[in-house]
Each structure stands twice: as structure tokens, then as C-alpha cells.
Amino acid sequence: MSIIERSDKSQAWFAIRVTYSREMLVKSYLDGIGIENYIPMHTAVRTYNGTSRKVWEPLVHNLIFVRTSAGELKRIKSESALPIRYIMNRETNTPTVIPEREMQDFIAVVATLNEHVEIVPPEAVDLSSGDRVRITDGPFRGIEGVYIRHKGHSKVAVAIRDIATALTAYVPAKFIEKLMTE
Template identity: 45%
Template sequence: MGKNEPEAKQWFAIRVTYSREMALKEYLDRCRMESFIPMSYKEVIKGERKVRKLVPVIHNLVFVRSTREKLDEIKRDISLKVPIRYIMDRETRRPLVVPDRQMHSFIAVAGAYDEQIVYLDPTIVSLREGDRVRIVGGVFSGVEGIFIRIKGDRRVVVSIEGVMAVATAFVHPSLIEPVLQK
């Protein structure tokens, strides 16, 4: 990349402290920056009754699509009262960058807010097992991931290496095709 070419936007995994991920998201929305927080509905007690509320699945985690330069600028912005840190890639010791295609699949599944979606700790589930597949129909059409069984159902898992993984609801085998490895 030449000196005059603008840096390409990438998806970064960002950590915040004290469950202030929604405050960071509001700031990023005001700046017209693309971001994503995996959310799900939880029942919470409000007064005397149970209420369904949309809450972050993992507190302190925000995915941001930006340039490294712009994110570094935001980190230095003292008007932003939410300190942010990059989640680092252990091997390269550089900020973790999630490929666009992987993030697109992750958002397609995690953004559905379906009760049947299962969030997984990537250290517990070995995603090396199973075949790499693409869903070719239904609400998750176009999603790529690993085909495995969880809780007795066939599901497709999309993993953000070392951060988190999410599994779709049941996917009928007729809607799945293998992805050939390059």
C-alpha cells in the first residue's frame, strides 16, 4: 500500500471496562462508524414482574469496522469517557482483525436474537472438528461456518478465533453445502 492510499477499514475486536459497551456503541453511532455488539433477550425482574430485555451477550466486547488510525484517534479522545483496548492476536501480538466475510457470517447469526442461538466459549469448543459448510437457504442463507452437533441438533458454528463463537438454530441438512478448502 502506497503512502497516499487510504488505509482500508477492517473489523477490530475492542474491549471496554465496567460494562460500558453500549456507551461506546452510542459514541460510534454518533460518529457514523459501523459497530456490532452481540445481543440476546434475557428475562429481568423489573419491579414486580418479569420483562424481556435485549442485553449484550458478553459485556465489555464491541466489534468496530474502522481503520487502525481512526481507532487510535478515538482511543486518545478524552471526551470519550470509555477507555478502549484492542483484543490482541496472541501469535502476531497485533490487534485482532476479523475478516469481513467471517464478520458478515457472525453478524448474520448473532444479529438474529433467536432464543435457539447458542453462544459458545471458543476455548471449550474445538471447531477444528467437522466440515466447513455454507448455508444455502433460509434465514441464515450465505453464512459460512463449521457443521457440528450441539444439544442433539445440527447447527453451523461461526467462530471469531479466541474471542467467541455462535451457533445457529437447527439447520436442515438440505440447506447446507460443503465449502471446498483452498
């Protein structure tokens, strides 16, 4: 039995790939039918005809996170003409489901709009060498992730499976609490 059949009614976060940078079109459609979704966004400076201006754009193109039931997402995918595909879990060959806490921490890091927050591919950082931690103070208070050194700075990495890793801005060691491993 697939994940789609097992969890037909329960809500979960799914990672969805959108083609041709049409993530805002998909977001608009999902917003219109009341489906919770999230696109990591940031301000970028773009130059058009020699004039620079700030634009609000997706931080990771072609990616949208959707919170709904598997059955509802399957229905949307089959009944609409939306340019979407599931991002599949390589181990189970089922659509990637993101745990609620992991998604909320990822959103909290990106939503600070701190210019030093980065989203990097999962292979760009070695999470196996870091400690599992919670940030106790500052703008990232309450975030749980892996304490790492990246480009010479202490950061906390919040990974979303094989999809993306959000890195906080510098976090002082005094704001870090090591979590006990189970």
C-alpha cells in the same frame, strides 16, 4: 512495523473490550462520530423487585466490534476517555482484525434473533472435527462456517478468532453444502 502503522487508512473490523459493561456508552459515542460498530444483542427476561420484564441487552458483555481504520481507532483510543482496550491476537501481539466475511456471517447469525442461536466461548466447541460448509436454504442461507454437533443438534458454528463463536439454531443436513478445502 505494527498493524496500526501498516493499515492506517484501510477499513477493518476490530474486536474491542469495554470495561464495566459500558458497551452502550461506547456505541453511542461511536454512532455520534459516524464510526460503524456492532454489539450482539438479545432479549432477556430480568426480574426487578419481583416483577419480570423483557430487556434488550448485549449478548456478550464488555464486547464491541468496530469497523474503521487502525489509525482512526488509535486516535479515538488516545484522544477520548472511552473505557476501551484492543483485544490482541495472541500469535502476532497486534490488535485482532476480523475478516469482513467472517464478521458479516457472525452478524447474520446473531441478527436472526432466533432464541436457539447461541454465542459460546471458542473453547466450548471443537471446530477441528467439523467440515467447512455453506447453508443453502432457511433463515441462515448463505452463512459459511463449520458443521458441528452441539448438545445433540446439527449446527453451523461461525467463529471469530479467539473471541466468540456464534452457533446457528438446528440446520437440516439437506440445507448444508460442503465447501472444498484449499
